[in-house]
Amino acid sequence: MKKAEEIFELIKSSFPGVTVELSADMPTEPIISVDPLKVHEICKFLRDNEDCKFDSLMNLSGVDDANGEKIKDEDDSEIIKGGTLSVYYHLHSMSLNHKITLRASAPRENPEVESVDNVWKAADWHEREAYDMCGIKFLNHYDLRRILMPYDWEDGSYPLRKDYKNPEFYNGMKVPY
Amino acid sequence: MALRTEELILNVGPQHPSTHGVLRLEVELEGELVVKVKPHIGYLHRCFEKHAEAMTYPQVIPYTDRMDYLASMYNNFGYVIAVEKLMGIEVPERVEYIRVIMGELQRIASHMVALGTYGLDLGAFTPFLYLFRDREKILTMFEMTCGARLLYNYMWVGGLSHDLHPDFVRLAREFIQYFRPNIVELNNLLTYNKIFIERTAHIGILPADTAINYGITGPMLRASGVNWDLRKNDTYSIYNRFDFDIPVGQGHVGTVGDCWDRYYVRVLEMEQSMRILEQALDQLPEGDINSDLPKRIKPPVGTVYQRVENPKGELGYFIISDGSLNPFRVKVRGPSFVNLSVINELSRGHLIADLIAILGSIDIVLGEIDR
Numbered sequence: 001m002k003k004a005e006e007i008f009e010l011i012k013s014s015f016p017g018v019t020v021e022l023s024a025d026m027p028t029e030p031i032i033s034v035d036p037l038k039v040h041e042i043c044k045f046l047r048d049n050e051d052c053k054f055d056s057l058m059n060l061s062g063v064d065d066a067n068g069e070k071i072k073d074e075d076d077s078e079i080i081k082g083g084t085l086s087v088y089y090h091l092h093s094m095s096l097n098h099k100i101t102l103r104a105s106a107p108r109e110n111p112e113v114e115s116v117d118n119v120w121k122a123a124d125w126h127e128r129e130a131y132d133m134c135g136i137k138f139l140n141h142y143d144l145r146r147i148l149m150p151y152d153w154e155d156g157s158y159p160l161r162k163d164y165k166n167p168e169f170y171n172g173m174k175v176p177y
Numbered sequence: 178m179a180l181r182t183e184e185l186i187l188n189v190g191p192q193h194p195s196t197h198g199v200l201r202l203e204v205e206l207e208g209e210l211v212v213k214v215k216p217h218i219g220y221l222h223r224c225f226e227k228h229a230e231a232m233t234y235p236q237v238i239p240y241t242d243r244m245d246y247l248a249s250m251y252n253n254f255g256y257v258i259a260v261e262k263l264m265g266i267e268v269p270e271r272v273e274y275i276r277v278i279m280g281e282l283q284r285i286a287s288h289m290v291a292l293g294t295y296g297l298d299l300g301a302f303t304p305f306l307y308l309f310r311d312r313e314k315i316l317t318m319f320e321m322t323c324g325a326r327l328l329y330n331y332m333w334v335g336g337l338s339h340d341l342h343p344d345f346v347r348l349a350r351e352f353i354q355y356f357r358p359n360i361v362e363l364n365n366l367l368t369y370n371k372i373f374i375e376r377t378a379h380i381g382i383l384p385a386d387t388a389i390n391y392g393i394t395g396p397m398l399r400a401s402g403v404n405w406d407l408r409k410n411d412t413y414s415i416y417n418r419f420d421f422d423i424p425v426g427q428g429h430v431g432t433v434g435d436c437w438d439r440y441y442v443r444v445l446e447m448e449q450s451m452r453i454l455e456q457a458l459d460q461l462p463e464g465d466i467n468s469d470l471p472k473r474i475k476p477p478v479g480t481v482y483q484r485v486e487n488p489k490g491e492l493g494y495f496i497i498s499d500g501s502l503n504p505f506r507v508k509v510r511g512p513s514f515v516n517l518s519v520i521n522e523l524s525r526g527h528l529i530a531d532l533i534a535i536l537g538s539i540d541i542v543l544g545e546i547d548r
Binding site: 028029031055056057058059061063064088090094097101120121122124125126133146147148149150159160164 | 218219222224226227262263387389390391392403405410411479480481482484491493495497506508510514515518519547548
């Protein structure tokens with residue numbers, strides 16, 4: 001059983017040159033921030049390393065950090081420019097019984113994060129959901145389609161973005177009720 | 178010259194009784210054999226997570242009821258302990274006990290639906306009626322306590338909405354006495370029924386390593402022979418005070434991890450839940466349930482991931498707080514959502530009729546998959 005700090009040191013020494021950060025001031029769980037384009041490599045390492053053995057992905061969530069600049073557009077609704085979208089990974093090792101939380105933040109304008117669905121199959125649907133809800137693009141995902149929203153939902157319209165606006169019409173039907 | 182064959186695409190659902198809700202399975206068939214199953218979900222999508230962002234923390238609780246509507250108590254349970262963990266609240270002993278009692282009764286009720294409808298899927302009508310008759314007793318107890326039969330809004334952050342009804346403990350004990358022999362009856366009627374075994378043994382085998390890689394949890398993981406239960410392995414609330422066993426699949430009539438094992442693990446779990454119930458009822462302390470109820474629920478900035486052993490598997494709440502009265506983000510990791518994703522793996526190469534048996538053995542609730 002290892003603490004998040006030890007795992008952080010292990011990642012840092014195994015991946016020189018890759019940005020990893022630890023925020024330990026959280027009240028319940030420390031978070032390790034990793035480079036969104038190195039996630040796959042790091043996750044594979046965490047799964048296969050003898051001291052980590054993170055064999056299960058408990059949860060994967062897409063989050064709109066809403067930390068960009070908030071500006072008003074022409075019809076006076078707020079939109080967000082800049083800032084980041086994040087993916088949180090909650091990993092757990094069944095054999096060693098330890099947990100960590102990873103975070104990969106990608107720029108809002110081009111939110112590309114590497115897919116981990118061939119590390120844990122559990123990530124497949126979670127990633128599709130994060131794509132569907134927050135518009136995070138998972139590179140190398142074999143089947144990145146919408147999952148909960150209709151397949152013909154407007155491109156670029158992601159409900160869990162903080163600046164999401166309901167469309168007026170969907171397939172000719174009025175949406176607000 | 179060989180006859181030319183081609184694959185047939187068949188849609189199962191969205192409106193079909195054996196899909197347990199509004200689920201569409203796009204099945205690729207070669208004759209009667211399943212080549213590929215592609216589930217299409219989202220027909221019940223209400224975007225719970227978006228609603229939650231516009232609500233205060235206590236206002237989210239009724240929404241959690243509506244996810245897995247067969248296990249609403251447990252959805253409340255997971256959510257409130259996640260918020261309590263974020264705020265660092267300790268709740269009174271009596272509250273902890275009542276939560277466990279409600280949780281375990283809910284587990285039995287949820288398994289009753291799972292087993293009953295599973296029989297129904299495979300053509301056994303009677304066990305379904307018997308189990309629903311017994312489930313009614315649990316729902317009556319819930320109704321007595323909080324006034325609702327399905328969607329309770331019973332557990333609050335730091336407390337409960339109502340104390341137990343004066344008759345509750347007596348009725349709960351009577352229920353345990355009454356239901357124990359009925360499990361034997363269920364076993365005689367369905368579990369060891371020859372036809373039922375023929376339909377479920379060696380069907381849809383899920384090996385343990387595949388299950389873990391897919392994130393499968395709950396009775397489904399245990400049926401694959403993995404001794405894993407969050408109540409023991411990552412304990413929460415007061416589960417560490419009770420003595421109970423974790424039933425795992427052993428392949429009594431078929432292979433470890435087949436449909437029959439998934440079914441039978443649930444039968445055994447009902448017995449274990451009753452053991453927990455008995456101990457909790459014996460130890461139930463007196464006291465005021467809402468003495469520590471916080472006036473204002475405003476957690477500090479931070480994140481929490483709390484998981485509980487829902488009747489269907491690991492129910493996780495990931496909450497991000499920005500220090501305001503509303504959660505910044507609530508993500509639910511539903512057990513049915515994750516468990517359903519393995520269906521293609523399970524049913525490949527089986528007959529189309531077995532697909533129904535496999536789907537039923539996963540025990541899904543679409544309200545939670547789509548949220």
